[in-house]
Amino acid sequence: MSTTDEIVHVLFNRGLPPLEPGDKVWNDGLTGKIKGLKEHRFVVxxxxxxxxxxxxxxxxxxxxEGDPTADLLHATLHRREGDYGNSKYWWSRVSHPLIPSITTAKSFVDACEVHAGSGSSEEVKLREKQWEEIKGLVLWTRENCH
Known part of the structure; x- marks a missing residue:
């Protein structure tokens, strides 16, 4: 059995994730371990x-749905799957301390749509920003969801 700290260590030390992973899970071996954690559902x-x-x-x-953290996760996951319109819908519903500006969040969705899969330096910057956002979400849920 893996602990949350061990899983976080593995995830945070992976390479830079793509903007859109498609239906490809990065590490299939972690899926069951994550599901088996005795953590709040938003941490999972x-x-x-x-x-x-x-x-x-x-x-x-x-x-x-309707919980601010669930809606934030929902907005983020739809952006990652390339469902940009749906992502922006969910960003319109998000009111969360991690997101100071819905306008900025929607602009980020637009930038991801333009640059996803381009291989450009701008796409790399977006991937880096997205990865920092996701790691921040993991840390925030661990500290605030009990």
């Missing part, structure tokens, strides 16, 4: 998101 969802497991993150966020 954020860890799934960090593992590029859009499906399992979606199950949790959708089941908790």
């Amino acid at each position: 969802a954020a860890l799934h998101l960090a593992n590029d497991d859009i499906h399992n993150c979606h199950l949790i966020s959708q089941d908790n």
Whole structure:
């Protein structure tokens, strides 16, 4: 059995994730370990998101619609799957301390749509920003969701 700290260590030390992982989970071996954690559901969802497991993150966020953290996870996962219109819909519903500006969040969605898969230096910058955002979401849920 893995602890949350061990899983976080593995996830945070991976290479830079793609903007859009598609349906490819980064580490299939972590999926069951993440599901088996005795953690708040939003910690589990954020860890799934960090593992590029859009499906399992979606199950949790959708089941908790209306909660600010669930809606933040929902907005983020739809951006990562390339469903940009749906992502912006969810950003319109987000009111969360991690997101100071919905306008900025939606602009980030637009930039991801333009540059995803381009291989440009701008895409790399967006990937870096997104990865910092996801890691911040993991840390925030661990500190604030009990």
